[in-house]
Amino acid sequence: MANEYAQFIEKVKKKSGIDLSLYKETQMKRRLTSLYEKNGFRSFTEFFDGMVKDSELYDAFLDRMTINVSEFYRNRNRWEVLQKKILPELLKRSNQLKVWSAACSTGEEPYTISMVLSESIPLNQIRILATDIDDHALQKARIGVYNERSLNEVPEEMKRKYFRKEKHVYMIDEKIKETVTFKKHNLLADPFDDQFDLIVCRNVLIYFTERAKDDLYRKFSKALKPGGILFVGSTEQIFNASHYGFTSADTFFYQKVEKSRP
Incomplete structure (x- = not known):
């Protein structure tokens, strides 16, 4: 599983320029695992292959990765x-x-x-x-x-x-x-x-x-x-x-x- 995630990181970096190794691994893996399971995938390998074929899934990955939670005058x-x-x-x-x-x-x-x-x-x-x-x-x-x-x-x-x-x-x-x-x-x-x-x-x-x-x-x-x-x-x-x-x-x-x- 750890090796599979490392391969996923490398593939994502080549595709998008985003280096997931610079994000906290436990949090990122949890967030992305819930996303791929929700979309019917069983592994990071399957998930990446799915993103290559489906631009909407790739966009969903970017949204999940970038934590778009915001509000005006927060704190x-x-x-x-x-x-x-x-x-x-x-x-x-x-x-x-x-x-x-x-x-x-x-x-x-x-x-x-x-x-x-x-x-x-x-x-x-x-x-x-x-x-x-x-x-x-x-x-x-x-x-x-x-x-x-x-x-x-x-x-x-x-x-x-x-x-x-x-x-x-x-x-x-x-x-x-x-x-x-x-x-x-x-x-x-x-x-x-x-x-x-x-x-x-x-x-x-x-x-x-x-x-x-x-x-x-x-x-x-x-x-x-x-x-x-x-x-x-x-x-x-x-x-x-x-x-x-x-x-x-x-x-x-x-x-x-x-x-x-x-």
Whole structure:
């Protein structure tokens, strides 16, 4: 079974460029086993052969692998810290912030960033790069239609201002959509842009191995400007932040250390 999963990892990497060995094995195997059993397969070998023949099954694999669970203002008190403590300091440096929502799933996170920023600067000054590995998630994000459950944490003022209800769904305002550019990106394989003021990557790193997380922390640090901020999820505290050139700006917010001048 272990050898079969190793072969599955190799085949997936050749087909998609996704390296499953960088994801926690126990969690990933459990998630994918339930998917292939649900579709009538008895092994990873059969499952991969099925994915090669059936593009819908392959898409289902990508969806299951990338954990597309998201909501607006997730852990709302952290977004209040961003708004009241972190952003004022960043905006002292520049009112044209370079922002990246990494592993953005179906768009709730980057749109939340835009709404939070809109309380401090005009929408026409907001530019957010939002990336994910899953084309289907990105497609949903660009459409910007959400169910009521996704909006549970949205402040009433923001809900009235930036959402339009149609029957049982909510459409996000076009002005917010225009602030976000969505692109496909593999965090574990693709190069990172740099000179970001703020990188938000939440509730994703917990699925990666320690080796993969170590590499990502280094790459995030390199991608930030000195003084820039990495905002992670509420189960993703970096215990050795200084090892990556970070200092704690608040709980789950890490600031890239500015080099002292000689």
